[in-house]
Amino acid sequence: MAHLQRLLLLGGGHSHVEVIRRFGERPLREAAITLLSPERHTPYSGMLPGYIAGHYSYHDCHIDLEPLCSAAGIVFRRAEARGIQPEAGRVACSDGSLADYDVLSIDVGSTSDVHDMSGALEHGIRVKPVAAFLSAWEGIHAALRQGRQLSLVFVGGGAGAVELAAAMHHRLAKETSAGSARIAMLTDTASILPAHPARVQRIFERVLSGRGIKVHCNAKVVRVSPGRIECADGSSVDADHAIIATGAGAPAWVTASGLKADARGFIAVNAYLQSLSHPNVFAAGDVATMMDYPRPKMGVYAVRQGPILHRNLLHALRGESLRSYVPQRTALALISTGDKHAVASWNGIAFEGDWVWRWKNRIDCRFMATYRR
Template identity: 40%
Template sequence: MLRCELSHFSNHNAIEKKLTNEEFNTTKNKRAICLIGGGHSHIAVIKQFGMHPIPGASLTLISPDALTPYSGMIPGLIAGHYAFKDCHIDLMKLCRWAGAQFVSGQIQAMDLQTKQVVCDQHPPVHYDLLSINTGSQPALHQIHGATEYGHPVKPIKNFIQGWQSWLESDRNSLRPQRVVVIGGGAAGIEILLAMHYKISRRYPKRSDFTLVCADRQILSTHNQQARNFFDRYLQSSGITVIRGKRVIAIDRQQLLLDDQTALHYDFAAWCIHATAPPWLKESGIQCDKKGFVLVDQYLRSISHPEIFTSGDAASFTPAPLPKAGIYAVRQGPVLAKNIAALIKNQPLSPYKPQRRYLSLLTTGDRYAVASWGSFFVQGKWVWHWKNWIDRSFMARYQSSLPDNNT
């Protein structure tokens, strides 16, 4: 089923490329707002534009995929609790509803002098105002062989395809399969436990799972109760945890740790710290040391005031923010408001991040924990609570889009 649903990516792109080429010239006489990436902030911008169009402005979204995943539901997709359509937003449909253009393409460069975005499958796209919400990707360049071997958790589409392909190839294997997840943060823990749940139910006693955590403790940004819970859960699930070790190299069959220990694997998932797409820094826009765009309190580039950046791609200069999806979601309404304000020459609104945020982590099955500061709860009801939150979010962009201009 998942394999069939993944084919929607290519089908949507082929159709929308034709539509874009036919309709693109209709926006030439308007102020051009261009969105790079179909992340959590930009879907809020598109919806707001559809409900309240900006007079004299056009909106264009550039994305390599017409279906964008909601990251909070991906562990549930891997575990088998959700269907593909449950946790993907149809950007083509959303753009068509909002009266926006959709350009299918991978970003190759930004020309800040001519104000053009260069794509691989489309003529350069001009902008008067630009917004970037492309997310991030695991920082693999410092690990020998990592760009060739293993499966980065982002882009999510590629990871899901790699995981599904491996599951199919593993179907007839008779020996235990060795799965290694590199990264002891929230993403690493949830992805690991989702895969463990899926394989353990399918092939009891035929899996060997290992987590490699560079820190001495897992979930370093969570409270002690959450860390203790998952320490016990991993141990009771028979999952090996290697702490305080870094992967320095990988080939087709094994990982090499910094103490020269070799770790054999059949499937390896990269869930390590994030880095930015290289074309951001190469464009000349001012970035931090990791390549993320430096933005002010208005989510606007400190070097190019006609460019906004949100989500993981942004480096918030008033105060450092974790690379967590909740920030991209909360930045969406502020970003939409400021894009409209800049076009209308009105004052901008500052983004005020919450000091703490609620973290909901799943254990593979329909069980979850919640933490917020020192607060901690666990149970099946927490999973159902999270499920309700996630499905309510998705409904905003799937079945319950309001009538335009209301």
């Protein structure tokens, strides 16, 4: 009997949910496919600020991987990858088990970047991984509702940080007594949202200051300790909770895997989304860097890579030639202000309105409906 090839999918990220959906449309007979994921429900980060703000339920912004896999004949295995042995074709899991593969595909996302920031892993609340962040948020939310007074300080000033800060403020203003939560933000850049046009920066400066969220720019955080955040210039800020919303960092176990990586530790892939060092390994989303076409770590790129990844995994399993892919140069960002209002930022252009939020809501809900089984 012919050997059934083993395709192992690590992580149910934005690219893999599309790979799984497509395998569901046309099930593959010549391979046994397994998905490894630590969680049954994978978050859709575009809707996370809306979840924090109270506009969405948990299930509105999470994809249930189990029925998606089951509809595609894919084995769903709840386990967390901890190491890859590419020479042996094997993945080590946190429960001590091993998973063997002929072809491996990695879409495990990123973690909040804490390099050069001591104590952040132990004393900070990282926005990524999302599951741990949401359980920390539930604790904070419950404590504030019980009348505690807490200071919440964001480390980071990008889109994720400003959206989450605005969303928390919106929720807490409705559900807790005035002044119980003090929210502030520290960023090492000269202004918030440095990757966006000046108009977007001004809008969010207005939004945050209007809500009493104090922003400290040029504040490079070097240490997080219980109750305190210290900056490189010697200044410090008191914080009951340091919320680490820095940019994307590579998971340490991925960097240590022996797969060729870029300078920041992300898996280096070619235009086929194939590892530069191991041709039977593919990677997409935040965890991968297309060396010829580097792009910001954003969900929109991970989503666009899904169909390409599916096709190339299929071709790799069949021994057929792979197809190359050039990602789009720019991406539309729809950044919400917490109160069903949003700002669009695209290619130097910016506009805002309640209608922008409704537009974003339609896009997000349509995306989620695609993966509901």
